[in-house]
Amino acid sequence: MSERGRAGPWFWVRVGLVAFVLAWILGPGELRDSVPILLVFLVALGLEVHFLVSALREGPPRRPDRGPQEVDRDRYGFEREPEGLVLADGEDGGGVWHAVSSTEEGEEVEEVDEELEPEPRSSLAPLRRFAVGLGVIAALVAVIWVVQRTTGWDSLAGETRAKAVARFSAEASRIAEKSVEIRCDEARDYVGAVQHVDGVAVVGGRLAILTPEICDDLYRLAFEDEARGSRTGRALAVLAHEAWHLRGVRDEGATECYALQSGVELGQRLGLSADTARQLMRQQLTENALRGVGSLEYRIPSECRDRGRFDLDLGDTRFP
Numbered sequence: 001m002s003e004r005g006r007a008g009p010w011f012w013v014r015v016g017l018v019a020f021v022l023a024w025i026l027g028p029g030e031l032r033d034s035v036p037i038l039l040v041f042l043v044a045l046g047l048e049v050h051f052l053v054s055a056l057r058e059g060p061p062r063r064p065d066r067g068p069q070e071v072d073r074d075r076y077g078f079e080r081e082p083e084g085l086v087l088a089d090g091e092d093g094g095g096v097w098h099a100v101s102s103t104e105e106g107e108e109v110e111e112v113d114e115e116l117e118p119e120p121r122s123s124l125a126p127l128r129r130f131a132v133g134l135g136v137i138a139a140l141v142a143v144i145w146v147v148q149r150t151t152g153w154d155s156l157a158g159e160t161r162a163k164a165v166a167r168f169s170a171e172a173s174r175i176a177e178k179s180v181e182i183r184c185d186e187a188r189d190y191v192g193a194v195q196h197v198d199g200v201a202v203v204g205g206r207l208a209i210l211t212p213e214i215c216d217d218l219y220r221l222a223f224e225d226e227a228r229g230s231r232t233g234r235a236l237a238v239l240a241h242e243a244w245h246l247r248g249v250r251d252e253g254a255t256e257c258y259a260l261q262s263g264v265e266l267g268q269r270l271g272l273s274a275d276t277a278r279q280l281m282r283q284q285l286t287e288n289a290l291r292g293v294g295s296l297e298y299r300i301p302s303e304c305r306d307r308g309r310f311d312l313d314l315g316d317t318r319f320p
């Protein structure tokens with residue numbers, strides 16, 4: 001905000017951003033579905049960068065007095081305070097305030113020749129302002145993250161969740177080639193299990209637990225016909241991954257490689273087209289390769305490819 005109380009454009013951008021994000025969270029689902037919130041944040045970030053660059057280019061303060069100067073008053077004959085100030089684009093890319101006074105002839109616009117930007121007291125002011133802008137954006141991203149993590153699965157009716165869990169268990173049982181159970185809960189430690197960020201399973205066991213977020217994404221796909229891009233791909237991969245652990249595979253790389261192959265059919269069974277399911281699993285394969293850098297244990301083995309050691313269908317040249 002302005003150091004002297006007058007709000008600059010960055011202030012209104014921030015107010016607008018906060019208002020929009022609140023509307024996005026609390027408003028109708030159509031808004032959430034049609035406007036990718038990441039894009040909104042990118043635009044806001046772009047504007048903040050624009051303000052910063054403009055402010056830095058403008059340089060140090062040139063005129064400390066912000067009101068119309070005496071010389072202006074004499075020249076333009078302001079005998080009273082103008083009724084309003086209107087912002088117009090200045091020639092040098094900055095803004096210029098125009099004073100609006102109504103007269104008998106109608107509205108009269110006088111150029112006050114006042115700089116739009118409140119002059120920073122030091123050259124650090126634009127940077128400080130930029131940091132505040134980034135802080136606002138970061139805080140809003142955090143709010144959205146928290147909201148998305150606390151709604152969703154837990155907001156579904158118990159009956160609906162039971163139905164969904166039964167479906168997930170049936171699908172996992174197909175992959176595990178035996179009857180297994182899927183639960184949706186905060187994954188907590190339990191004895192003898194392989195623990196992941198998104199799920200837990202006992203190798204060769206009968207029970208796997210998925211996080212509510214993964215379950216929600218699977219539920220949206222299977223029951224609401226709602227695909228959420230790579231999130232949906234991730235959810236499919238996690239369900240298949242834990243199912244392969246239940247089937248008895250311990251090695252993480254092999255488990256993930258099998259999971260991404262099973263995920264293509266799993267995705268189709270839950271409502272995706274064959275092309276989309278395959279594309280999502282390929283995307284998971286790529287992302288996994290990137291994530292795997294630094295954690296050898298989870299790196300997908302090089303044999304995870306068409307005709308490689310972990311190829312489940314040697315007759316099929318598509319992979320996964």
Ligand SMILES: [Zn+2]
Pocket residue numbers: 194196241245252255
């Ligand atoms: Zn695993």
